[in-house]
Amino acid sequence: MSKLLRTVAILLLGNLGWTWALIPSSSLGGLSLSARRYDSIFSFGDSLADTGNNPVVFAENGIPNPVTRTPYGCTSFGRPTGRNSDGRLIIDFIAQHLGVPLVPPSLAYNGSFRRGANFAVGSATTLDVAFFPDGKLPLNISLGVQLEWFESLKPSLCHTTQECEEFFGRSLFFVGEFGVNDYHFSFPIKTVQEIMLFVPDVIGTISTAIQRLIEHGGASFVVPGMIPSGCTPPVIAMFSDADPAALNSTTGCLEDYNSIGMHHNLLLQEALEKLRGKHPNATIVYADLFGHIMEMVESPRKFGFEDVLAICCGGPGKLYCGDDDSYLCEKPSARLFWDGVHLTEAAYRYIADDWLRSIDYSPATARERSFSY
Template sequence: MRHNFSIFLVSMFLLVLLLITPSTNAKCSFPGIFNFGDSNSDTGGFWAAFPAERYPFGMTYFKKPSGRASDGRLVIDFLAQGLGMPFLSPYLQSIGTNFRHGANFATLASTVLLPNTSLFVSGISPFSLAIQLNQMKEFRTRVLEINPQGNNHRLPPKDIFNKSLYIFDIGQNDFTGNLAALGIQGVKQYLPQVASQIAYTIKDIYSELGGRTFMVFNLAPIGCFPAFLTELPHNTSDLDMYGCMMSYNNAVLDYNLMLKDTLSQIRDQLPDATLVYVDTHSIKLKLFQHPKDHGFLYGTKACCGYGDGEYNFNRKVYCGNSKIIDGKHVTANACEDPDKYVSWDGIHATEAANKLVAWAVLNGSISDPVFPLF
């Protein structure tokens, strides 16, 4: 037992060294990354459009709100660092951007499918995947117009578009947005459209922008998230031995299998492309189910929230906010040690959890086909 713990400590030390130091010896030499996604990979796009993020977001790494739905860095941040690049600038950010190594089109609350409601009604972002794709196309057009010689140090060279890595980390809001209203079976009715839209976007980038390398992240185990454990209807008999909702997690597995099959089908249509399915679900599930095996104390309990208890989540008082409840002024504060938690705010992961997920992506252990970036 002592020997195993020593191995764990050495492994964690090496992991930290790799992920805090930008790599200059990556196996894959990409000049840039173009990312499409939601809050799991948004580095500031949503808050550039709707500025309102507040502390304690960003408390661990940036020491202030950075537009990320976490206490620190996201998986996409660690991937950029691992490939020797700076953090990706959000496409929507107007000040301080540097697009030399790509751009991030992700925004919090984005969906794959076009939303049929307003942000101010349902909280769903107007920047769906189709909008992000249009932004990508406009970005390329403008780069080719403004920087044809590639001598603008804040814009990428014109050959970046067929040499870069294109990442898709989106679909969670399509799955969870209507779960409470429609139930699992109702949501399942339109999930094939979600997978198909991702496939269509990849083919469009391949044919129109020249993209050749794509990584598609699957969906996380929704049934283990503190927010959904608090809000979604379920019986105690639906909880597994780890405290996660089996019915919702099984539905996610069904979607992930469908997404994987969809990607397999379009590989034949893109003969000279590399299309990688990334099973981030598997590593996230391990963190929720066995937090202590990975250096955490809490799996299904949020670091930043109100209510303490089993989940420390109350939808009436979201992380960093204050409100009057039953005549009492309450605030959803952050814990002092987010590195001991898998969940940051009940919906998103802590920097510490994101770091472990990023390592699994970088070493290729959760990719199909195997695709190590180091």
């Protein structure tokens, strides 16, 4: 069976404080996309995976949403599509490589979902809104809510247990990225140490969700880890008055906030290992985000990037991408971050290519498909 190269972030505690190292290892249970012909993709997550649910949810709650206007979608689609990027996301590249149609947003698509559905929503958390104090979150679009949407859709896809096992057995499930919003929403009101205390709750919720999907018949899962929060422009701006000693002298990233992502990723991989032991017939792959983004931050020229800690579109304070006075960089493909924590299509392409690099797939499945659903 083909093996997917994964990168594991290892926490090292020494005299210099938190740091990280990249240790390559083959994924347990290896994901063979060449041996399996997936008929559909089902996705859960936040804005890093949302292909168009965000505008629907935000409009229903009267919340302004910049992703519905230009220059969003300018690189690949020529129009806004509800994606928080200038173009395609990782899930789009994966779908094209597998020869599966781009995964339609479940709340914004009126066609058949036999080829898959995307339940991811921008701003989604892992934990339910009740976990966050003082009503800080206006929307309850958590992982649990997304699972309820999936379960509501399920009767239109299959009926008997055997039929569902056969249908979802030919499907690829993406569970995440989850965690970014749980932690980022907490940054203004909690210390790093306080946030570390509820990381196990986030991991437990992700693990339970995968267990639930396996019970529905799911057999193949890709579970992305956390990003390095301390390298994202909004977090760096939020703590612009931080002690210079808190910044990595080489990258300019906030190391304490990166440590949250590393801790999350280690616990996530431990949880996935337990699920593999419990469900030996399921393929559950950890997909690294942290290491890939760190590599781009540390070696930008390798990827043709400039100004890796600055956004391509937007502005200071509450100036959003697409606002009249917002800034738009001349070449999005030379930037890592598009409008905040969201990456450019160029960055997503590099990550998707790396996830797929060690997988053998035929030229027929590797060809990029049409952008239409």
